[in-house]
Amino acid sequence: MPKRILDGEGIWRSDKLARVEPVWMRAEYANLIPLALANGVLEANPRRIWSQVYAYNRTDITTQDVEKILEEFGRVGLLFRWVHEDGKIWGFWTNIKKPGRLPSQSRLNKKHETTGPEPPTEELEKYTKSTNGNQWLTNGRHGLGLGFGLGTGSGRLSSSSEESSSDVSVSSSPTPDEARLKASIRTVWTYYTETFHKNPKVLTLTADREKKGLARLRECMVKTGGDIDRAVELLKIAIDALAGSRFHMGANNSKKTYVSWEKHLFKSQEKLEEWLEASREQHELETGSEELCSQARA
Numbered sequence: 001m002p003k004r005i006l007d008g009e010g011i012w013r014s015d016k017l018a019r020v021e022p023v024w025m026r027a028e029y030a031n032l033i034p035l036a037l038a039n040g041v042l043e044a045n046p047r048r049i050w051s052q053v054y055a056y057n058r059t060d061i062t063t064q065d066v067e068k069i070l071e072e073f074g075r076v077g078l079l080f081r082w083v084h085e086d087g088k089i090w091g092f093w094t095n096i097k098k099p100g101r102l103p104s105q106s107r108l109n110k111k112h113e114t115t116g117p118e119p120p121t122e123e124l125e126k127y128t129k130s131t132n133g134n135q136w137l138t139n140g141r142h143g144l145g146l147g148f149g150l151g152t153g154s155g156r157l158s159s160s161s162e163e164s165s166s167d168v169s170v171s172s173s174p175t176p177d178e179a180r181l182k183a184s185i186r187t188v189w190t191y192y193t194e195t196f197h198k199n200p201k202v203l204t205l206t207a208d209r210e211k212k213g214l215a216r217l218r219e220c221m222v223k224t225g226g227d228i229d230r231a232v233e234l235l236k237i238a239i240d241a242l243a244g245s246r247f248h249m250g251a252n253n254s255k256k257t258y259v260s261w262e263k264h265l266f267k268s269q270e271k272l273e274e275w276l277e278a279s280r281e282q283h284e285l286e287t288g289s290e291e292l293c294s295q296a297r298a
Contacts, residue, residue: 010095019076028069029078036093041116044070044081044091045190064229067187071180080127081183084117087193087200089186092119094128184228185213188235189261195243196259212266219269238265238275245278 011017011030020026031053035042042049046066054061070091073079080092189205192198205213213235220231242248242265248258258264266272 014078014095016076016078020072020078025069025072029073032069033093033096036096037114037116039115039118040096041090041092041119043116044079044089046070046187047191067184067229071183077128077130080119080124082120082123083186083205085201086117087204088190089183090117090119092124180228181214181217182210184232185210185217188213188217188232188239191236192239192261192265195239196257209261212262216266216269216272219272234276235266235272237279238272241275241279 014029017026017029020029032042032049035049035052046063049070050061050063050066054066070079070081074081078094080094081089082092084090186205189209193200193203216235217228217231220234221228223234224230242259248264250257252258264271265275
């Protein structure tokens with residue numbers, strides 16, 4: 001884990017930090033700064049951050065809390081996030097390159113320090129000029145916004161397995177709500193690739209995969225009364241259910257896995273609900289088995 005110098009005066013008198021709400025999140029800025037690599041970037045994966053920073057002695061903080069902290073730091077202009085060509089979401093602390101806060105150039109030249117990908121210059125400039133930082137989550141490969149956000153549509157969701165063109169609309173500068181939905185899908189995508197040990201350099205979140213993920217996320221938000229964090233958890237539960245299917249994981253006559261994001265997991269609302277139902281049935285089966293074992297021991 002890298003060691004980073006904290007600038008007390010810079011933290012104590014930061015106008016951006018003063019805009020962070022709720023107030024309890026402000027102290028987490030100093031807690032997360034050590035995640036920065038030698039060029040000021042960090043992998044902005046909430047689950048990874050939680051495991052590194054909070055899992056051992058801060059059990060009061062959840063993965064969902066970490067997601068909200070990153071979003072709030074992004075909103076006020078402290079943390080620029082973008083999607084790199086490796087498929088991961090990276091972050092850059094906007095004021096970290098002030099003198100004394102990062103390793104010297106001589107140490108970098110001697111390769112004593114680990115660095116991450118450089119943030120895309122044009123999008124970083126746009127972000128720093130913006131007063132609402134969380135509207136930017138960019139794709140470093142193209143230098144543009146991700147390009148697909150949720151459409152306003154008619155306010156109704158179809159249960160058909162076919163997605164209409166109203167599922168998404170083209171937008172180079174999505175609203176904050178759309179940016180959060182996109183970031184949430186990236187989080188789910190990372191969970192999916194890690195669960196099934198996919199290589200993010202080979203398998204990427206394409207526009208079609210993102211479209212299906214956004215459609216399923218909206219459907220889950222209907223189930224959760226608009227709670228995006230709970231909706232994300234439902235998508236992850238579906239992923240876990242697929243991972244728990246022996247047939248789909250290769251225990252079949254063809255000895256092949258069937259774990260495609262767009263074909264076997266999030267193809268339609270019906271398919272998603274099948275996996276949620278499978279998860280419920282599996283939970284009931286495990287609970288019933290535990291009860292039987294307890295009765296037998298008694």
